[in-house]
Amino acid sequence: MSYRRHRPARNWGARLHEITWFGLRAVVLENELLRVTVLADKGGDVAEFLDKRRDMDFVWLAPDGIRNPRDVTGGASDDVAAFLDHYEGGWQEVLPNGGLPSTYRGAALAQHGEVAGLPWDVEIVTDDPGEVAVRLSVRSRRMPLRVTKTFRLVAGRPELLVDEELTNESGVAVEVMWGHHIVFGAPFLRPGHRIRLPEEVQADAGLTVVPDYGEPSDIHYLTGFGRDGWYEITDPADGLGLRVDWDASVLRHLWLWRELGASRDHPWWGRAYVVGLEPFAGYPTEGLTEAVRNGSALTLQPHETRSLWLRASVIQEEGN
Template sequence: MSGGRVVIASGILRAEIDPEGARIASLTHLPTGRQILATTPWADEPRDAFALPDSSGEWHRRYPGGWHVLLPRAGDPPAEVEPPQPFHGEAAWRTWMLAGDRSSCRARVTLRTVSLEIDRTAALIDDELRLDTTVRNASATPVRIGWAEHPAFAGDLFDGASTVGTGEREIPVAAAPSGGFDDVSGAAGSLRITGELRLDLTWDPHLFPRLFVWRERRGSTGFPWWGAVDAVGLEPSSDPYAHPRNALGSIEIAPGETVRSRVVLRVRGIDAPTP
């Protein structure tokens, strides 16, 4: 444990998991010392009593980078849903219970706005980060939710001759300073980042048929980034970013049933053989 975080490692990767949101705060490729996930300059600032009045503003004011899980809704909360959700969903704001060993960390939380029990394990196995998540409906009525994985990769991984491909598509990532957001439909369930390192991200395309592509490469000079953040989010999602407006999402979970997900990130040196 380090400041409440759980530190896990394999021979190739090292990760720190923060209890706030069960966020993967850092992921290091040990042979090169390379940081895989983005971090903001204010990531380690202590929490204070001051907060912006809306959750979107507050999320962006204190956003630390890393890898969040967004449940039961990504993006702005729909006004019609009661009780209201914060921006990017309750799970990312909650303090989770963590239990770790040398190479894996189990995180658990029970949401209060929706009757969901979430159990999430991050494991490092050689050059892979494996995230196994179960979401159980603990109520006596069906619930509909949205779900997105929110890894923010270090922007300079995309410098030089880097490419990002999913299926037969190539996703452009402009050099800094630049920015933008795309909501890609029909995502293939896998993508590859090829540059200084080779990163392969895989997920269930039936559960996550979309891919959010968020680029903040020091392109915003005002609040909240101040030209100081270089991050590229490649985020598998169950639903379009701004739809539906009157519900949490399209995944329906019957009473007592569970939805499961495995997301895998493989990190290799560029000279490693391709399987």
């Protein structure tokens, strides 16, 4: 982890802390309204997105908790287990393969592989009472890719700002699936929660209301977003929710995954009641080879860098 020497501690305004959490390097970004914990040693995952005013965490943590991906004792090391054995819930960067294991131009890529399981370098960019920002970076190991993402909190705003750059470090064009695996669950998610989407996005009415526990699992791929994509997921009882905005010129699809407790076998054992709302370049979950075949993968030209932005904001609907 890289940081400014002798950085003074601060417990007011925007602030950040470098910690070890469940044996992993992590960075906590905090202001008066939000606390966001990022696992530097595990994919740069967002493992906490806490609205401090209500003690409400919007990200789901899996029943088995946070596990170090370097700890492989007791589990298989196959291309599916590489992700699932250490999946803590939360919010992952998915690159360069989405969904099932896939082989691309001789590179064997694991499920949702490979950057979600790697340790990322960390640099503190801004550390002032008005704003804090940290930049994470990593190189993939089986494709010539480097990705950097900057997490930013501004004092007094219940919003996480994320800015990224993805670079093809080779002299040949490559194709990738690139996405953000954002999953909602307890304590926030309950049956009847509403999902709002732009008018131009075609979605059946049944997809905009979170079903009851025990309904079948499914996944849907939503398209038709303009340049700026967005969705909101809210509790109609009190109007509390989260809005996610992103650059839909890069991530042109939204994966809507619902695991509602009906899966009684591995890996869920009936313990997961979650909804994933995941902006993605590429679909479906059959992996990169299929996304290349259907033309939905993102192409990076030799030495090209693509930029991406996302915003996640706590919202309160009027009248609640």
